[in-house]
Amino acid sequence: MADDRMPVHTVAGTGRAFWGPGDMYTFLITGEQSGGAFFAMEALVPPGGGPPPHIHRREDETFYILEGECSIRVGDKMLLAFSSDFICIPRGTVHSFKNEGTRTMRMILTFVPAGIEKYFEEVFEPVQDRSARPPPTTKELIDRLLAAAPRYGIEFVLPAGE
Numbered sequence: 001m002a003d004d005r006m007p008v009h010t011v012a013g014t015g016r017a018f019w020g021p022g023d024m025y026t027f028l029i030t031g032e033q034s035g036g037a038f039f040a041m042e043a044l045v046p047p048g049g050g051p052p053p054h055i056h057r058r059e060d061e062t063f064y065i066l067e068g069e070c071s072i073r074v075g076d077k078m079l080l081a082f083s084s085d086f087i088c089i090p091r092g093t094v095h096s097f098k099n100e101g102t103r104t105m106r107m108i109l110t111f112v113p114a115g116i117e118k119y120f121e122e123v124f125e126p127v128q129d130r131s132a133r134p135p136p137t138t139k140e141l142i143d144r145l146l147a148a149a150p151r152y153g154i155e156f157v158l159p160a161g162e
Contacts, residue, residue: 005035015042017127018120021137021145022049024127031114039114045070045105046134050098056091057153059111063087063097068105072097094157119152 008029015027020043028040045068053073063072065085072079072087073096080100081087089095099105111117123144125135149156 005033008033013130017130018124019127019134020120020124021051021141022046022134024130024134025120025124026127027117027120028108030117034114036114038110038112039117040108040110041117041120042066043105043107043109045097045099045107047099047102047104049105051096053094053096053157054149055094055155055157056089056111056116057155058091059113059116059153060091061089061095062108062110062112063089064108064110066106066108068099068103068107069101070097070105070107071100116152116154119148119154123148 010028013026017024017026019025023046024044026042026044028042029038031037031039050070063081063086065081065083067083069080069082072081073094074087074089075093075095079087081097123141125141146156
């Protein structure tokens with residue numbers, strides 16, 4: 001049975017891009033384009049980069065490593081992932097990732113269902129120059145990130161005592 005969605009072709013380097021804390025996220029397909037089914041983006045993560053442990057209450061998330069390597073926390077386990085590895089994180093699972101390499105890691109992240117892209121749009125700054133270095137992480141960015149998280153079913157998991 002056909003629906004009213006149109007095929008999507010996002011040419012490399014043309015999707016809307018946002019600066020996360022140190023990372024650059026480029027939208028490949030949004031919920032609006034997928035009928036709410038999923039959202040996918042490319043992440044460029046510098047050495048040492050990656051988010052703190054967190055939980056998505058609404059989405060399953062996948063990682064497909066295109067270039068580089070990273071450690072991925074999945075619940076209480078730590079995995080090492082390399083180019084061409086695929087990881088699926090069910091919603092409700094504590095997870096994080098960190099680029100453990102010496103060069104920028106490139107990966108595709110997919111969220112099912114869509115909707116979390118609105119969080120990235122709300123919290124992160126649009127990229128004006130894709131060749132620029134990431135801007136510094138500011139207290140204002142962290143405050144926006146933490147304030148918006150509950151509206152999108154995101155929970156950051158801080159170590160005890162923080």
